[in-house]
Amino acid sequence: MSKQLHLNAFLMSTGHHEASWRLPESDPFANTSVEHYQKLAQLAERGLFDSIFFADSPVLFGDVGRRPAGSLEPTVLLTAIAAVTSRIGLIATASTTYNEPYNLARRFASVDHVSGGRAGWNVVTTAGPEAALNFNLSDQPSHAERYERAAEFLEVAYQLWDSWQDDAAVADKSEGVWAVQERVVPIDHSGRHFQVRGPLNLPRSPQGHPLIVQAGSSEDGKGLAARYAEAVFTAQQTLEDAQDFYQDLKGRAVALGRDPSTIKILPGIVPVIGSTVEEAQRLEHQLDSLIRPEYARLQLARTLRVSPEDLPLDQQLPADLPDEDEIEGAKSRYTLIVTLARRENLTVRELIGRLGGGRGHRTFTGTPEQVADAIQHWFEAGAADGFNVMPPVLPSGLTTFVDEVIPILQARGLFRTSYTGTTLRDHYGLPRPAGRTPSLQEATA
Amino acid sequence: MSKQLHLNAFLMSTGHHEASWRLPESDPFANTSVEHYQKLAQLAERGLFDSIFFADSPVLFGDVGRRPAGSLEPTVLLTAIAAVTSRIGLIATASTTYNEPYNLARRFASVDHVSGGRAGWNVVTTAGPEAALNFNLSDQPSHAERYERAAEFLEVAYQLWDSWQDDAAVADKSEGVWAVQERVVPIDHSGRHFQVRGPLNLPRSPQGHPLIVQAGSSEDGKGLAARYAEAVFTAQQTLEDAQDFYQDLKGRAVALGRDPSTIKILPGIVPVIGSTVEEAQRLEHQLDSLIRPEYARLQLARTLRVSPEDLPLDQQLPADLPDEDEIEGAKSRYTLIVTLARRENLTVRELIGRLGGGRGHRTFTGTPEQVADAIQHWFEAGAADGFNVMPPVLPSGLTTFVDEVIPILQARGLFRTSYTGTTLRDHYGLPRPAGRTPSLQEATA
Known part of the structure; x- marks a missing residue:
């Protein structure tokens, strides 16, 4: 069997195109409809996707006029989806800047328990000053400070997840001993950002640790990903950029002593699919024509x-934009947008059209065969271990992908024809982390 | 129709008796089994309970040997239950001391959306120094400080839940306007504990506000309940104490300008049920004999x-215990235990037996008829608007209650024979809070 692709379905209300909600087929209240997301997840599971994924930020941006705004808290949403699916992985975004590790580690471990080992956590540091104002701050911590906190947050989370040995509970009814005290121990973490005693108030979860996902592509983001991430969602517009990113990140992981196959890299792709190229282009044009440029600007x-x-x-973008170094927000996104506009000499209106489709992710417009070709090409050219599929319209864009693109990838031997494992780690071919080993004292007792 | 009882099912792993997990019938891993809780909730829904409820604390206490320890995060667990039930209310405990209002308000609103208006929040301040050590603190904030923070936390949560008007989203596809910006506004809260800009990143939920529950019975706890609570879970051992508590709390609510019928008071009851008194006593004795006193002590x-x-x-408790005033932890629980031991001249061993059954809640041992009598007596004597039912063994204790006690209460005209509403507020007979009214500016625009 040839090397296998990994596919994640990135779900977002009526689709990733910002005007998708205006199509006649779209439910404009999909953003708060649990049934909508449950059906999408079942559809993705029918397509044998490795996982579904939700973005998130603890803030409402200003323009609720523009498109459906506000969303269900992602761990709640994943849990509702876990109840109606059995195999597909479930990845939610949560911020290390605006959460406490004890609470968040427990919540993801809970989702892992409830789903039978299907939880993943997309670790974000939450760019932008707006969110800070919801959490007692007058501005966001600096980019470096946020990433330092994120690393310590993860270290605390790992320790909490491992604070129970897998075999801690013995449930000896006759002796009246439920667990072995020595197998459940405090972590006594004391660092620059966190002091956490532990242990966690939840036995170790089916996967040991939920899968760790990362999506930032700044220097700090790549550093965090190289150290901790097991899957990386990234926005890459050209094959060359994607290959460079792939090599760079795998190399960084190797330099840190990791096996490069334990970090899966999935560029985003917004597939605009039609049965002919013309039909696909018509859909793209229809969507772009529904963007209201004053909001997007x-x-x-x-x-x-x-x-x-x-x-x-x-007109094109002004010449005197700030350097990436001056940006304390989403650095890699900033650079991606500016680079795209400059490379292709786009006007603001054209740039808005390109961003409206995939917010900086690669849009690919064509037939199912062409979409499969595009995926195969990058996959075989060392640019990707798989793809973060971002349908422009939901559910129809996912339905088309599942019914028409997946079978082609399967026929080419690139994608599974059934699930072979039960956990999210199984799907991505990643090992279950060993837990804490028994203490010498206990081992010799 | 006579005045109607309200019943909440307080669910806890294998039951409220601390030795319940040692019974042959019990699943000792029930504490992390979502299926276990889903079945219990379906059973309670079959019994037409108003709601189910989970206690919680963000800490693991030390004695994992003693009984099943650790639990699924309650909002995650409620969401998993929402997916397999359709009517019963879903109440989770969450701490105002160790959460941020923006995150928690959103999570409960999300559960309310996902469940179609069935979410309730038991607001606790989390007693004890242990939890503080998981959240960067070396000791808990003082009792008064915790309650002050809780009140401000609730005020922020209300504002966030109301930051979207009910009619904010208009979803005008042809004009490309999803929501009216003026109907989604920042809250700009600035207080002693919190600065929160808002608005919430989620449209207003089906109930407007999740139902607010409170369970502390200290002076500060009663003050918070009188102002904010819509249901109160309380531990009362005698009819007289329960009547006094009921009068006191309703009086405090009235003094604050509230209609006393909008605060429902539900004392806990641990019903140990047998088809004869002797059978019930045998079950109680069997359970008590399985307690390991060294753990309980x-x-x-x-x-x-x-x-x-x-x-x-x-021996009896030492004479020189601290006053309640010196306790910074669970004040009302402390007083309840000491009062119980002194009133009945209990030895430590006897006290442990009493607490092992219901942790200070009233244990009632008898036939279904006698349990129904006990419930009716307190209800009609002005001691309760309903009961927080705490089965000593799960699921069997709940099955017996549903199949044998509920029909008696129904035959006496005290309890519903079908759900008449769809939301948790409907079940408790509580109104949906009006949201923010349109601003004058908008109204005249």
Whole structure:
């Protein structure tokens, strides 16, 4: 069997295209509909996807006029989905900047228990000053500070997940001993950001640790990913950039002593699919024509840290934008947008169209065969271990992908024809982390 | 129709009796089994209970040897239960001391969305120094400080839940306007404990606000309950104490301008049920005989803030225990235990037996008819609006209650024979809170 692709379905209300909610087929209240997401997850499971995934941020951005805004808390949503699925992995985003490790480690371990070992955590540091204002701060911590906290947060989480040995509970009814006290121990973590005594108030979960996902592509982000991530979602527009990113990140992981096969790299792809190229292009054009540029320009201005008036719709970006180094927010996203606009000499209006489809992720428009070709090409050219599939319209874009693209990938021997494991780690071919080993004292007792 | 009882099912692993897990019928891993809890909730729903409820604390207490320890995070667990039930209310405990209001308000609102309006939040301040050590602190905040924070936490949560008007989203596809910006506004809260800008990143939930539950009976606890609680879980051992508590709390609510019918008071009852009195007593004796007193004494010593050696098993409590005023932990629980022991001249061993059954809640042992009598008596004597039913063994104790006690209460006209509403507020006869009214500016625009 040839090397196998990994596919994640990135689910977002009516789809990743910002105007998707305006299509006649779309439910404009899908963003708070648990049934909508349950059906999408069942559809992705029918397609044998490795996992589904939800983005998240603990803040509401300003333009609720523009598109469906607000969303169900992702660990709650995943749990509702766990109840109606049996195999597909369940990945939620949560912030290390605006959570406490004890609470979050327990919540992800709980989802792992409830789902029978299908939980994954996309670790984010939450860019932008807006979220900070919801958490007693007047501005966000610096980029470096957020990433330092994230690393310590993860170290604490690992210790908490391992604070129970797998065999801690013995449930000896006759002796009246439920667990062996020596197998459940405090972690006594004391670091710069956190002092956490532990142990966790939950036995070790089916996967040991939920799968760790990371999606930042700044220097700090790549550093965090190389050390901790087991899957990486990334936005790459060209094959060459994707190959460079792939090599860079695998190399960083190897330099830290990791086996490069234990970090799976999945670029985003927004597949706009039609039965002919013309049909696909018509769908893309229909969607782009539904974007209201005045809203989109506001968001672009916020990302670029300029005033909307500095972005006339039919001119290119101003020449004097800040350097990435000056950005304390989403650094890699900033650079990606500026690079895209400059490389292709896009006007603000054109840039808005490109971003409206996939927010900087690669949009690919074509037939199912062409989409499969595009996926295979990057996969075989060392640019990807799989893809983060971002349907522009939901559910129809996912239905088409499952019914028309997946069978082609299967026929080419690139993608599974049935699930072979039961946990998210199984699907990604990643080992279950060994827990804490018994203490010498106990081992010799 | 006569006044109707409200019944909540307080679910805890294999049951409220601490030795219940040692019975042959019990699954000793029930504490992390989502299927176990899903079945219990379905059983309670078959019995037409108003709600189910989970206690919680963000800490693991030391004696994992004693009984099943560790539990699934309650909002995750409720969500898994929401997926397999359709009517019963879903109440989870969460701490205002060790959470941030933005995150927690959103999580409960998410459960309310996912469950179609069935979420309730038992607001606790988390007594004891142990939890503090998991959250960067060296000791817990003082009792008064915790309650002050709780009140501000609730005020912030209310504002966040109301930061979206019910009619904010208009979903005008043709104009490309999803929501009216003026109907989704920041809260700009700035208080002693919290600065929160808002708005919430989630539209207003089906109930407007999740039902607010409170369970502390200290002076501060009663103050918080009188102001905010819509249901109160309380531990009362005698009819007189229960009547006094009921009068006191309703009076405090009235003094704050509330309608006393909008605060439902539910004392706990641990029903040990047999088809004859002798059979019920045999079950009680069997359970008590399975308690290992050396474990139980450790916990009692911790609650009383004395050394275990100061509590010889066959002597009464020492005379020189601290006053409630000196206790920074669970004040009302401390007083309840000391009062119980002194009133009935219990030895430590006898006290442990009493607490092992219901941790200070009233244990009632008898036939289904006698249990129904006990419930009716307190209900009609002005001591309760309903009961927090705490089966000593699960699922069997709940099955017996549903199949044998509920029909008697129904035949007496005291309890519903079908659900008449769909939300948790409907079941408790409580109104849906009005949201923020449109601003004058918008109303006249």
